[in-house]
Amino acid sequence: MNILILGGTQFVGRHIVEAFVDSGHAVTVLTRGKSKDELPAMVERVHGDRDDGPAGLAALDGREWDACVDVSGYTPRQVRASAEGLQGRVGRYVFISTVSVYAEPGRHPVREDDPLSAPTAEDVTEVSGATYGPLKVACENIVHEVYGGHSTVLRPQIVAGPFDHTARYPYWGDRAARGGAVLAPGDGSDFLQVIDARDLARFTVRVVEHGIDGIFNLAGPRLGWADFMVLLGVTDPVWVDAQAQKASGLSSRELPVYVPAGGEQGGLMDVDPARALAAGLTLTDPLVTAQDTRAWSRDAGLQYALTPQREAEVLGALGQG
Known part of the structure; x- marks a missing residue:
């Protein structure tokens, strides 16, 4: 064709x-x-x-x-x-x-x-x-x-996936690769879906x-944020709830792809793909998506809103530095 x-x-x-x-x-x-x-x-x-x-x-x-x-x-x-x-x-x-x-x-x-x-x-x-x-x-x-x-x-x-110049989803794989205490949004019970x-x-x-x-x-599989951190290999997530996010002045840009499950936009992390699946949509394992995105992003030179310095400042203020 x-x-x-x-x-x-x-x-x-x-x-x-x-x-x-x-x-x-x-x-x-x-x-x-x-x-x-x-x-x-x-x-x-x-x-x-x-x-x-x-x-x-x-x-x-x-x-x-x-x-x-x-x-x-x-x-x-x-x-x-x-x-x-x-x-x-x-x-x-x-x-x-x-x-x-x-x-x-x-x-x-x-x-x-x-x-x-x-x-x-x-x-x-x-x-x-x-x-x-x-x-x-x-x-x-x-x-x-x-x-x-x-x-x-x-x-x-x-x-999500390789070539993602938006610097949203790739942030988390790149951050996980640096190791150490990772500032993670919510309490682990919210959901991520890409x-x-x-x-x-x-x-x-x-x-x-x-x-x-x-x-x-x-839409792909719906993961809890706690499971997403495990999938990325994060061993020390520091969960920062809505109150702490507000007190720290954290913006949505600094916490990309995070949407609170109970918030006004919460349904956008609960999108039903049943119609597409019935029509032949096939889904990649979330681990493969994360690994392939990281393989690309490690040399992509992406700039993230939440810098290591800013993250350290927030964690320090929360007594987690």
């Missing part, structure tokens, strides 16, 4: 590109050319920018593909340009959305039919913590409007190859 991928040089897009190539498909990537490109040589690169509207897709004029996978659509302006511009020229439109679209993220578990946030207006272009989910809702609506039954929407949990990027990529290939319609949550 001939596959068009909108945004494919970084992390999730890169894994999706490689999965299609490994499955024997011909891949064209639309890229702005601003990110480091380590894709296989046989991948065709064309340049464009959907922020420029239809004009930004001129390089795709006159061509057809069996499917389009939209990895980089964050605003309605971007997705409207590609969805309408490619109408009649792609057999299926696969949109990579997010579990952040749900209006009631405290639900347990979160399922595909749960209420969504109100969509933004189509002229909203600022992507922030407050607009990210509503923007994706607006983008999903455009895809459904233009492609109907020839569309697939994938809503991944936090994505989706391995390679599982997301394989499922994307599957929905294209088998023409699978619908909306799917993509």
